[in-house]
Amino acid sequence: MAAATTKLLLSDLASTVKSVPSNYIRPISDRPNLTEVQISDGSIPLVDLQVLNGPSRLDIIKQIGQACQHDGFFQVKNHGIPETIINNMLTIARAFFKLPESERLKSYSDDPSKITCMNGLRILHPSDIIRHTDPNLITVLLQDDVPGLQVLRNGKWLPVSPIPNTFIVNIGDQMQVLSNDLYKSVLHRALVNCDKERISIPRFYCPSPDAVIAPAKDLIDERHLAFYKNFTYAEYYQKFWNRGLAAEGCLDLFEVSTA
Numbered sequence: 311m312a313a314a315t316t317k318l319l320l321s322d323l324a325s326t327v328k329s330v331p332s333n334y335i336r337p338i339s340d341r342p343n344l345t346e347v348q349i350s351d352g353s354i355p356l357v358d359l360q361v362l363n364g365p366s367r368l369d370i371i372k373q374i375g376q377a378c379q380h381d382g383f384f385q386v387k388n389h390g391i392p393e394t395i396i397n398n399m400l401t402i403a404r405a406f407f408k409l410p411e412s413e414r415l416k417s418y419s420d421d422p423s424k425i426t427c428m429n430g431l432r433i434l435h436p437s438d439i440i441r442h443t444d445p446n447l448i449t450v451l452l453q454d455d456v457p458g459l460q461v462l463r464n465g466k467w468l469p470v471s472p473i474p475n476t477f478i479v480n481i482g483d484q485m486q487v488l489s490n491d492l493y494k495s496v497l498h499r500a501l502v503n504c505d506k507e508r509i510s511i512p513r514f515y516c517p518s519p520d521a522v523i524a525p526a527k528d529l530i531d532e533r534h535l536a537f538y539k540n541f542t543y544a545e546y547y548q549k550f551w552n553r554g555l556a557a558e559g560c561l562d563l564f565e566v567s568t569a
């Protein structure tokens with residue numbers, strides 16, 4: 311097992327230091343350019359799942375399909391998960407970050423495949439998450455009431471305002487491949503909030519490592535060629551982490567070469 315590295319949060323140091331230590335400060339060149347943020351009334355679509363089992367079922371399915379094609383992101387309300395469970399998850403997540411570092415370290419793993427696939431659940435403490443696409447199939451995210459998530463739409467960042475008791479669903483790279491680019495795995499990022507702690511809990515749904523990923527056969531014919539080669543999820547995942555989050559994903563490495 312790798313030696314336990316320190317995972318001290320700035321909040322752990324707050325009572326002992328007078329100013330923010332330099333290793334907690336991102337170089338200006340790495341910081342998000344906030345002037346690029348689109349201040350817009352628009353948001354990612356909100357889908358009401360209440361009526362999924364009624365006569366409007368097809369309409370709801372169509373809304374989800376459109377959202378996957380245009381935004382790669384949507385929110386769901388009336389999903390059937392009780393409010394008390396949602397509040398308990400957020401309370402437990404907040405309490406986790408109040409634990410001493412030694413206790414928190416017992417739940418950390420430096421193995422990204424463990425973090426994102428075996429546990430499948432990650433609790434994010436308030437630090438910036440740089441722009442990336444999700445390497446998995448689908449992500450379901452619970453965020454608290456503090457804004458921070460931004461989604462790239464038409465080259466501009468669209469802030470996703472939290473709506474209580476909703477979940478955010480987004481398409482990951484594997485779904486983009488299965489749909490042969492019909493559904494979009496879209497760049498997104500999360501910013502720290504200067505005034506308030508922000509908690510988000512993403513759940514990453516992943517194929518098994520040996521699953522062969524390729525565009526669905528029904529979508530391919532003489533007029534619709536496959537944009538991607540076949541690969542296993544393990545191959546993709548390894549390339550993704552080798553390249554690093556800063557590379558913004560690695561779908562291009564698996565494209566069918568057109569040369």
Ligand SMILES: O=C(O)CCC(=O)C(=O)O
Nearest residue numbers: 434439453459500510512
């Ligand atoms: O905290 C958020 O809202 C987004 C988290 C995220 O994008 C991720 O963990 O992949």
Ligand SMILES: [Fe+2]
Nearest residue numbers: 442443444498
């Ligand atoms: Fe993400």
